[in-house]
Amino acid sequence: MKVLQNVVAEKETNFFTNDDTLKKILEQMLDKEFYEYAVRELEDFGALVCGEIDVRAKHTDREGEPRLIRYDKYGEEVSEIWVNEGYKKTVEQTYNTGIVGYVHKEIPQLGRKGNYVYSFAQGYLLSHAEPGFAL
Numbered sequence: 001m002k003v004l005q006n007v008v009a010e011k012e013t014n015f016f017t018n019d020d021t022l023k024k025i026l027e028q029m030l031d032k033e034f035y036e037y038a039v040r041e042l043e044d045f046g047a048l049v050c051g052e053i054d055v056r057a058k059h060t061d062r063e064g065e066p067r068l069i070r071y072d073k074y075g076e077e078v079s080e081i082w083v084n085e086g087y088k089k090t091v092e093q094t095y096n097t098g099i100v101g102y103v104h105k106e107i108p109q110l111g112r113k114g115n116y117v118y119s120f121a122q123g124y125l126l127s128h129a130e131p132g133f134a135l
Contacts, residue, residue: 015128016046022121029117037110038118045097046125053093054129056086094126094133 016022026038060066064084072078098107099122102114126133 012050014043014046015050015125016042019046019125022124026117026121030115034110034115034118037107038121041097042121042125045122048093049125049129053090053126056090057129060084060087060130090130090133094122094130097122099123099126 012018022042023039026042027035030038060083064086066084066087067082069078069080069082095101098105098114099119103116103119104113106112107114123133
């Protein structure tokens, strides 16, 4: 019983630092310079996803799901999708990491474009909390 209590008491704090398999894949697939950059960035991103993004994702799943707003206050059809502010914050934070863009544009710290391996690693980590972003 004591072992179970210790396991339950330990809260995940970073989805990247505890994933040895992902680290090994990145080490095999990326050159040394890119791997070192990826580890630094994914450590930060893994903590962000495990922390505040995960909290916001739970809110979105339970209380803040997107809604279709068919009509405005005048009865005019607008057909807009409403999303909560936390969801918008997650969009902003994840896209600012280059999760999509660095495949097509330069990573400033490296002076070259990213690649799909790095982008997929980011998406994989994000899917631990917000699987809808990875689809």
